[in-house]
Amino acid sequence: MSVDCLGQHAVLSGRRFLYIVNLDAPFEGHRKISRQSKWDIGAVQWNPHDSFAHYFAASSNQRVDLYKWKDGSGEVGTTLQGHTRVISDLDWAVFEPDLLVTSSVDTYIYIWDIKDTRKPTVALSAVAGASQVKWNKKNANCLATSHDGDVRIWDK
Numbered sequence: 543m544s545v546d547c548l549g550q551h552a553v554l555s556g557r558r559f560l561y562i563v564n565l566d567a568p569f570e571g572h573r574k575i576s577r578q579s580k581w582d583i584g585a586v587q588w589n590p591h592d593s594f595a596h597y598f599a600a601s602s603n604q605r606v607d608l609y610k611w612k613d614g615s616g617e618v619g620t621t622l623q624g625h626t627r628v629i630s631d632l633d634w635a636v637f638e639p640d641l642l643v644t645s646s647v648d649t650y651i652y653i654w655d656i657k658d659t660r661k662p663t664v665a666l667s668a669v670a671g672a673s674q675v676k677w678n679k680k681n682a683n684c685l686a687t688s689h690d691g692d693v694r695i696w697d698k
Contacts, residue, residue, distance in 0.1 A: 585601045585631050597610055605629070
């Protein structure tokens, strides 16, 4: 589950659907975005920037779908593919609205620029797969990952 930066919508994930709930009127029903995948959603997160508040990312197995939510309907805008094993976590950059980081058990941490989604802009390699990844909220160039009891600090 994730709440957008404006506090207006929440996204809940399921295998067949993503559910968007209007938090201003949560009892008036919800909207569904259909998914065609045999894999569950691993992580879902809205973009934290006001100018990109209508975008959210959802990981499923080895890919991340970037959704655009506008005027009560949502659709996949593009897909990020590069990991060779399941994606464990994702996080939007705090200072740059176009950057998204993904971690995987394949030992890679990828930084994606959503303006050019053909391949990651940065690839970081660790000895073990990462279970979580988060951008630093004070320094735009730093992020942290967790690996089997270790925490790694990265400078992009």
